[in-house]
Amino acid sequence: xxxxxxxxxxxxxxxxxxxxxxxxxxxxxxxxxxxxxxxxxxxxxxxxxxxxxxxxxxxxxxxxxxxxxxxxxxxxxxxxxxxxxxxxxxxxxxxxxxxxxxxxxxxxxxxxxxxxxxxxxxxxxxxxxxxxxxxxxxxxxxxxxxxxxxxxxxxxxxxxxxxxxxxxxxxxxxxxxxxxxxxxxxxxxxxxxxxxxxxxxxxxxxxxxxxxxxxxxxxxxxxxxxxxxxxxxxxxxxxxxxxxxxxxxxxxxxxxxxxxxxxxxxxxxxxxxxxxxxxxxxxxxxxxxxxxxxxxxxxxxxxxxxxxxxxxxxxxxxxxxxxxxxxxxxx
Amino acid sequence: xxxxxxxxxxxxxxxxxxxxxxxxxxxxxxxxxxxxxxxxxxxxxxxxxxxxxxxxxxxxxxxxxxxxxxxxxxxxxxxxxxxxxxxxxxxxxxxxxxxxxxxxxxxxxxxxxxxxxxxxxxxxxxxxxxxxxxxxxxxxxxxxxxxxxxxxxxxxxxxxxxxxxxxxxxxxxxxxxxxxxxxxxxxxxxxxxxxxxxxxxxxxxxxxxxxxxxxxxxxxxxxxxxxxxxxxxxxxxxxxxxxxxxxxxxxxxxxxxxxxxxxxxxxxxxxxxxxxxxxxxxxxxxxxxxxxxxxxxxxxxxxxxxxxxxxxxxxxxxxxxxxxxxxxxxxxxxxxxx
Numbered sequence: 001x002x003x004x005x006x007x008x009x010x011x012x013x014x015x016x017x018x019x020x021x022x023x024x025x026x027x028x029x030x031x032x033x034x035x036x037x038x039x040x041x042x043x044x045x046x047x048x049x050x051x052x053x054x055x056x057x058x059x060x061x062x063x064x065x066x067x068x069x070x071x072x073x074x075x076x077x078x079x080x081x082x083x084x085x086x087x088x089x090x091x092x093x094x095x096x097x098x099x100x101x102x103x104x105x106x107x108x109x110x111x112x113x114x115x116x117x118x119x120x121x122x123x124x125x126x127x128x129x130x131x132x133x134x135x136x137x138x139x140x141x142x143x144x145x146x147x148x149x150x151x152x153x154x155x156x157x158x159x160x161x162x163x164x165x166x167x168x169x170x171x172x173x174x175x176x177x178x179x180x181x182x183x184x185x186x187x188x189x190x191x192x193x194x195x196x197x198x199x200x201x202x203x204x205x206x207x208x209x210x211x212x213x214x215x216x217x218x219x220x221x222x223x224x225x226x227x228x229x230x231x232x233x234x235x236x237x238x239x240x241x242x243x244x245x246x247x248x249x250x251x252x253x254x255x256x257x258x259x260x261x262x263x264x265x266x267x268x269x270x271x272x273x274x275x276x277x278x279x280x281x282x283x284x285x286x287x288x289x290x291x292x293x294x295x296x297x298x299x300x301x302x303x304x305x306x307x308x309x310x311x312x313x314x315x316x317x318x319x320x321x322x323x324x325x326x327x328x329x330x331x
Numbered sequence: 332x333x334x335x336x337x338x339x340x341x342x343x344x345x346x347x348x349x350x351x352x353x354x355x356x357x358x359x360x361x362x363x364x365x366x367x368x369x370x371x372x373x374x375x376x377x378x379x380x381x382x383x384x385x386x387x388x389x390x391x392x393x394x395x396x397x398x399x400x401x402x403x404x405x406x407x408x409x410x411x412x413x414x415x416x417x418x419x420x421x422x423x424x425x426x427x428x429x430x431x432x433x434x435x436x437x438x439x440x441x442x443x444x445x446x447x448x449x450x451x452x453x454x455x456x457x458x459x460x461x462x463x464x465x466x467x468x469x470x471x472x473x474x475x476x477x478x479x480x481x482x483x484x485x486x487x488x489x490x491x492x493x494x495x496x497x498x499x500x501x502x503x504x505x506x507x508x509x510x511x512x513x514x515x516x517x518x519x520x521x522x523x524x525x526x527x528x529x530x531x532x533x534x535x536x537x538x539x540x541x542x543x544x545x546x547x548x549x550x551x552x553x554x555x556x557x558x559x560x561x562x563x564x565x566x567x568x569x570x571x572x573x574x575x576x577x578x579x580x581x582x583x584x585x586x587x588x589x590x591x592x593x594x595x596x597x598x599x600x601x602x603x604x605x606x607x608x609x610x611x612x613x614x615x616x617x618x619x620x621x622x623x624x625x626x627x628x629x630x631x632x633x634x635x636x637x638x639x640x641x642x643x644x645x646x647x648x649x650x651x652x653x654x655x656x657x658x659x660x661x662x663x664x665x666x667x668x669x
Contacts, residue, residue: 063502069471073473097499100462101465106666109450113457
C-alpha cells in the first residue's frame with residue numbers, strides 16, 4: 001500500500017502538532033514572546049490565536065525567567081504549557097527555572113510534583129546572527145536528569161515528536177532549528193502519527209561507517225554520505241532525534257555492524273553530545289571498533305559574524321567527508 | 332496590680348478585630364505547635380539527626396498562622412526554604428515533616444527533599460523552594476492556573492525581604508498585574524536578608540511599595556500580632572479574589588534564631604533580639620490576650636501546651652523510627668513513566 005503524500009514545511013508541521021494537541025486537550029496552551037498576534041517571531045504559531053483565542057495563545061512580555069517560571073508553576077498545578085523561547089539563546093535567562101524547578105522538583109517531592117511542560121524554540125546557529133544568537137544548548141540540557149531533550153530534523157519528526165512531547169508528563173526541551181523552518185519534506189497526508197521519544201532513526205543505511213547527528217546537521221551528514229558513496233564509502237547516518245534519553249541501542253548496533261564511528265554536531269565539542277557518544281561506544285563496544293571515534297564539532301570560539309569566519313566555525317560537508325575518510329583510513 | 336511587659340504589648344494587639352475565644356485559641360495553638368516543633372528541630376539538628384540547611388521559623392509564627400486563617404480550601408500556597416511553619420499551618424502532618432527533616436522514607440518527600448524541599452498536593456502546599464525568589468514566578472503560575480480553570484482559588488506566594496531584590500520577582504509582578512492573576516504576595520520582612528540588614532540591602536522606604544510601578548496595591552502589617560495579620564490578610568484575600576488581581580502584603584516580623592543553623596547571628600545585638608522576644612513575642616501576646624480578654628484558665632493553657640508537646644514528641648519518635656530510604660529509591664521519581 002502506498003500512502004498519499006504531500007510536502008510540508010517544518011514550520012507547518014510544528015504548528016499542526018500544537019493545533020492538533022490543543023484541539024484534543026483543553027489544558028494545553030501556548031505562551032511566549034510574539035506567539036499570538038504577531039503569529040510567532042518565526043511564524044511557527046500562525047493561525048493559532050485565531051483558532052484558540054487569547055486564553056490559550058498568550059503573548060508574554062520579554063521576560064524569559066518570569067514566564068518560564070510561571071509556566072512551571074502552571075504545570076505543577078496540572079496545566080500543560082508549551083513555552084516558546086524566541087530562541088534558546090534567550091532561554092538561558094530562564095535556565096534556573098528549567099533546571100532547578102522543572103527538572104528537579106519531581107524527585108525532591110518524592111514523586112508528587114509532576115511538571116508536564118514543553119520548552120520549545122529554535123536552537124543553534126542561524127545565518128550570521130553573531131555569538132549571542134548562535135549557541136547549541138543540546139549538551140547543556142542533556143546533562144540534567146529530570147529532563148527529556150528532543151532535536152528533530154525533518155517535518156514528520158518535528159510533528160510526531162512535538163505531539164509526543166506535549167502528551168508527555170515530564171518537562172521537555174524541544175530544540176528546533178531556524179534554518180529548517182522553511183525546509184519542505186514529503187509527509188503522509190492526514191497522518192496523526194506520534195513518534196516515540198527516545199528512538200533514533202537510521203536515515204541512511206550503510207555498511208562501512210556510522211555517523212550520529214541531529215537537527216540541521218542531519219542534512220549535512222546526508223550530503224556528505226552521498227558524496228562519499230561516489231567514492232566507494234557506504235555511510236550509515238543515524239538521526240538521534242532524542243538526545244536524552246539517548247537511544248544507545250541503535251548506536252551500538254550500528255557500530256557493531258560498521259565498526260567505525262564519527263559524530264557530528266554544530267555545538268562545541270567540549271563535553272558535547274559527540275563526547276558522550278564516544279564514551280558510550282568505548283565503554284560498550286570498544287572491541288568492535290576498527291578505528292578511533294572521530295568527533296566533528298563546531299569550532300571552539302564564540303560564533304563570528306563575518307561570512308568568511310562563519311564557514312570556518314560551523315561543520316561543513318567537506319569537513320564531514322574528510323573526517324569519515326580518516327575514520328575509514330582512506331585519507 | 333502592676334502589668335507585665337507582655338501584658339502591655341498584648342494590649343497593643345488589634346482588639347478591634349472581632350474574634351471569638353475559639354478562634355484565638357486555635358491561632359495560639361497553631362503558633363505554639365510551630366514554636367515547639369522548631370525548637371525540637373533545632374535540638375535534633377544539634378544531635379546530628381537533621382543535616383544540611385535548616386532554617387527555623389521561630390519568631391515569625393504569627394505571619395503564616397494569620398495569613399492561612401484567611402484562606403479557603405481551594406487556595407494554593409508556595410514559599411521559599413524557611414518552610415516548616417507553612418507546612419504545619421497548611422495542616423500537613425508534623426510526623427511527615429519531621430521525618431523529612433531527618434531524611435527518612437516516612438517524610439513528605441520520602442527523604443529526597445529535606446528541609447527546603449517539601450510538598451503536599453493533598454494540602455495544596457507547593458513547596459518548599461531553595462532558590463531565593465524562584466517561588467515567586469512559580470506561585471504566579473499557580474495563580475494563572477486558578478484563573479485558567481476558573482476554580483475561584485487564589486495563590487498565596489510567600490517571600491522574604493531578601494527575595495524582593497531578585498529580578499524575576501518584578502518580571503512576574505508585571506505579568507500578574509498585566510494579566511490580572513489572583514495572587515497574594517506576602518513579603519515576610521524579618522529585617523535581614525541572611526545577615527544583611529534591610530537598611531543595607533533594600534533601597535526605598537517600604538517593601539509593600541515594590542509593586543507600585545505595576546499598579547499593584549500594597550499594605551503593611553505588624554507580623555508579631557496574629558490578629559492584625561489575620562485582619563490584613565482577610566482584606567487582601569478578598570481584594571485578590573474579587574478583583575482577580577495581585578496584591579502585596581508586607582508583614583513586619585522577626586526571627587529569633589540565625590538565618591540557618593550555622594549562623595551565630597553576629598550582625599545584630601543581643602539587646603535587639605531580647606527586646607523582640609520580651610516585648611513583641613506573638614505567642615506570648617496571644618496568650619496574655621486569651622487570659623485577659625477571654626479569661627481562659629491556666630489549666631486550659633497548660634493542657635494545650637501538654638497536648639502540643641505530645642504531638643511534637645510523637646513526630647520526633649516517628650522521624651527517628653521511620654527507616655532511611657532503601658537504595659531502590661535512588662533512581663525513582665526522576666521522570667514519570669509515560
